[in-house]
Amino acid sequence: MSRSERSEDDIAAAAAISLEQVPLIDFGPFLGGDAASRQAVADEIARACEDIGFFYLTGHGVPQPVVDAVFAAAADFFARPTEERARAYATPEWYRGYIPMPERQPLSRNTRMFEQYRLQHEWPADESDxxxxxxxxxxNRWPEGMDQFQQASEDYLDSMxxxxxxxxxAFALGLGLEETRFDAWFTQPPSQLSFNYYPVxxxxxxxxxxxxxxxxxxGPFTILAQSAVGGLEVKRRDGAWIQAPPIAGxxxxxxxxxxxxxxxxxxxxNYHRVRNRTDVERFSVPYFANPDRSVVVEPQPELxxxxxxxxxxxxxxHLARFYKQLSKNPHETYN
Structure with a gap:
């Protein structure tokens, strides 16, 4: 995560969602339609990105069993005994793996109450960097004795x-750029897949x-799979918080x-946060897309x-500054 916010607005309750605020967009016509259909979907996405920076996506082509498998893998891992999970700790020397909740922390606005498992695509070493x-x-660091965890993760990474x-x-077309503007910047992206566990x-x-x-x-964007338990909240332009509950599929x-x-x-x-105020544990699987690490990100000339x-x-x-937060103390730093 990049920018964080700690203000009086954090205590505000989130209102129920309206799909006029976080729209539901069918990606099917973009994947299988003609040029006009693709542009129409791109324009819908652009409006959502301008208004609130969030949208729901259906018709995305990712098979449901692939999604179900990563949630099953996450639930299996986080249900393992503490000492077993600890064998997969992420460290300052090896940034991939398990990050527990801090053992001792007061309940405050700065509390980090979630556990995480981090993975990335595995690409050939970049000798220029x-x-x-x-x-x-x-x-990647893989949990011991959990072959299905690795298979589910790799299948999901490929789909993402x-x-x-x-x-x-779609983003490029929505911005009025040529459709392939970003293609060459995502050949070996250091994107991150996380399994997140949120206790009540x-x-x-x-x-x-x-x-x-x-x-x-x-990064440029995040693809989030939510379990059936809500908790994600999004900040509108006017400063009000709204709930962004899961939508099946x-x-x-x-x-x-x-x-x-x-x-x-x-x-x-846009700013967002997670509050699991239900009576059931929550899981989410975000995929944080990132460009190739040699790319220089700057406003596009046409814009x-x-x-x-x-x-x-x-x-x-930019990403190194983010990941190096772990070197302070990988099990106490907010990430």
């Missing part, structure tokens, strides 16, 4: 890579306590910081208008 090899050129590349073309917040927790504090995502897509920079602020990277609102940022440097 040895500075960041320790972060990006590692293999394919869907992500199609979404990039204590019943006596203050209103400003969240499982995950208000934040934005650092749909992914929740949100714009991240890099897409906001590419669009020169036209698409908004600059009166001037660029954001300076150029090299992906490797």
């Amino acid at each position: 040895m500075e960041h090899a320790r972060i990006f050129d590692q293999v 890579l394919h869907l992500g590349r199609e979404l990039l073309r 917040l204590p019943g006596d927790a203050d209103p400003d306590v969240s499982n995950m504090i208000s934040h934005t995502d650092e 749909a992914f929740t897509i949100n714009v991240g910081d890099m897409m906001m920079w590419w669009s020169n602020g036209r698409f908004i990277s 600059i208008g009166d001037g660029a609102l954001y300076p150029p940022v090299r992906v490797a440097d």
